[in-house]
Amino acid sequence: MVYNNFLLRLLFSTFFISIYTFFAYTNFKYVYYLIILIYILILIEIYLYFKLYKLFPIFYLLISLIFFIKIEFDKLIILNFNLFILTVISFDIFSYIIGKTFGKNKLTKISPNKTYEGLFGGSLISFSLSLLFAFIFEINVNINLIFYILLIILFAFIGDIIESYFKRKNNLKNSSEFIPGHGGVFDRFDSFLFSIIIYSISINILL
Numbered sequence: 001m002v003y004n005n006f007l008l009r010l011l012f013s014t015f016f017i018s019i020y021t022f023f024a025y026t027n028f029k030y031v032y033y034l035i036i037l038i039y040i041l042i043l044i045e046i047y048l049y050f051k052l053y054k055l056f057p058i059f060y061l062l063i064s065l066i067f068f069i070k071i072e073f074d075k076l077i078i079l080n081f082n083l084f085i086l087t088v089i090s091f092d093i094f095s096y097i098i099g100k101t102f103g104k105n106k107l108t109k110i111s112p113n114k115t116y117e118g119l120f121g122g123s124l125i126s127f128s129l130s131l132l133f134a135f136i137f138e139i140n141v142n143i144n145l146i147f148y149i150l151l152i153i154l155f156a157f158i159g160d161i162i163e164s165y166f167k168r169k170n171n172l173k174n175s176s177e178f179i180p181g182h183g184g185v186f187d188r189f190d191s192f193l194f195s196i197i198i199y200s201i202s203i204n205i206l207l
Contacts, residue, residue, distance in 0.1 A: 010093070016188075020034065024078060024081075028078050031081070038189055039061065039064075039068070041178065041185040042061055042184075043061060045184050045185060049176050049184070050175075052170050053166075053170070057166045060162065060166075061193065063197070064196055068200065070200050079137050079139060080139075082133075083133055083134065083139065083149075086133055087129075087152045087153060087195075088156045088191050090122075090125060090126040091153050091157070092156065094121060094122040094125040094126060095123070096118065097122075099113065099121070099122070100118075102115075102117045102118075105117065107119060108161065110164050110165050111164035114160075114164075123153050126149075127149055127150065127153060130149045131146075151198050152195050155194050156191035156192070157191070159194025159195055160190050162190070162194060163187070163190030163193070174187055175187045
């Protein structure tokens, strides 16, 4: 297992979660501006580092941004968004850890490091942690919530693959070096960009 990369990923995740938590419980509207900043940084990365088929990742980013902007943060229940963030981040972290530790069966040529073990292990842990969060904070656990969590995990995985495809087309290992020794902002928020679409659609339907 590449422990240095794991520690960097853990450090960045802890840093982001700390900032997110501070904003969320100081004034939840600040989270909106934090995420807008992330979109801007990703757009800069695409403009600077993606030399081929640049319009496709830009169009993809704009579609994700439109769905994000549609979310009414003024009326948003904080717990629901926190559940979404937990689901995405835990899937990203644990699919990486389990894939690096136990992964043997490659999943796709688009992203050679992805394994079936990482996908299923990350999904199981993310799903379990999300349900635990729901129980702790007394979110109603029903078939809608279970379906919602599974959809978020699925879309998080697809978002990861989409970003890998864009990088592969541009012969890039990382979307940039904005995060020293750890890659780019696009790399770290690839799962968020696609899963936020299903969150935006389902927030008023399933929750």
